[in-house]
Amino acid sequence: MAAATVSRSPERTPVVRVRSEAAFVLSTQPWRETSVIAELLTQRHGRVTVVVRGAKRVSSRFRGIIMPFVPLVVSFSGAGDIKNLTDARWMGPMTPIDPEGLVSAFYVNELVLRLTMRSDASLRLYNDYLKVLSEVSLKDGKELSVALRTFEIKLLNSLGWSQVSKVEEIEKGGIWTVRQGELVCINELCEGEKAVSLGTALAIAKAEITSSADLREVRDVLRLIIGYYVGDTGLKTRKTLEIWSQI
Template sequence: MMSLTQAFVLHQRPYRETSLLLDVISRDYGRVSLVARGVRQKRKRGGHQLQLFQPLWLSWVGRGELQTLTDVEHHQPRYWLKGHAALCGLYINELLIRLTGLHQSEPMIFDAYQQALSELEHSDSCEITLRIFEKHLLAAMGYGLALTHEASSGLPVTDDNYYRYLPEHGLIVSDKAIPGQTISGRSLRHFEQESDFDLVSLSEIKQMMRTVLNYYLDGKPLKSRQLFAQMQLYANPATSETER
């Protein structure tokens, strides 16, 4: 049996009558799939610890893709994400499940995830937290963004120029600004330095990152994005109808 390791539950679903299937991100072993036997009975008695956004220490046994949870401990309080921040937490959980492979240890991803949860709990700017997490996740997976130089010419990015970002290629200078397709050198500088963000740069960075992530997701939609859209529709029916 392996020793306890730091971990978070990313997703859970019922399994048979009393158990759960878990998607877990661990610091030492990467993402793993576990079966937690009998825990749904413990939940009814108030003893279920396997909550989302709860720092845990877990151990498990077995071989293959699905292994068996053997021990659960927690020594830190849960990150309490409310409202929009909770939706953002579900979004980054889904990104990890969709983009990371099983049993591929990458402590940088675990640390970036924990940092993102802390910021979502305490910060008023979820957008900045999401964009920086997306950037660090791609870098840890070997898909780091080249944000300082134009790909073909090698020329440095300048604030006044506009660019398109092509995954697996990099930045290509554009003759003009095209809403939803190009990003200014100024916004790229903000993203590279992770500072001085404003509404314009955050909007442009968000559009660029959506393009990049869609590429690595093979164009398959994220359920959490659909949930965001539904929440916006209920909050602003007229505005959401025109944006869809």
């Protein structure tokens, strides 16, 4: 289990020190000549941004492990939004992700990056992320689509979006659509809106997606919902996935 300590000094931001925390790298970008900035998803501290100093040096102990989909145990410290990575080691093996699965896995990473806030801790999200990575490495076709849709809903729910309170209302019928990132019951559709079938609305509200669902409609509805929250720029890997026809 990770150990965390906080050091305080007068008129200074507290310094956080975290040791031996399970984590995955979501993305990296170069920083200065020899270092990188990495976005991590950690087990008990949520998404954390760290500087990995000297990571690009041939002799660096971080070389070859600061990359996505490698289970790590990390230690970091710092007072600001960007921490310093002080240690990282390989936790153990995972089922390799094949090239087609990698596109879906990068899509999952981008979702987490775009929809979560730094240091918003969620053990459930970390476990859901670990589960979907294992599913991406083992499944394809409908099973892969079910895994991705399920993760999308769980991620949204972890951020407080949950539509489960609407289950009884959906079961009563009516016309349902998506407005401002929510499932809503309306009297009539506005121009450009599409009705959501009751089966799909229920599946999403209950977070119970199966291979017997209308997966294309589920995908399209979740695309509208996620699109509302990520904004106009959209998701880069979503476009790649569309080209590959994997979702």
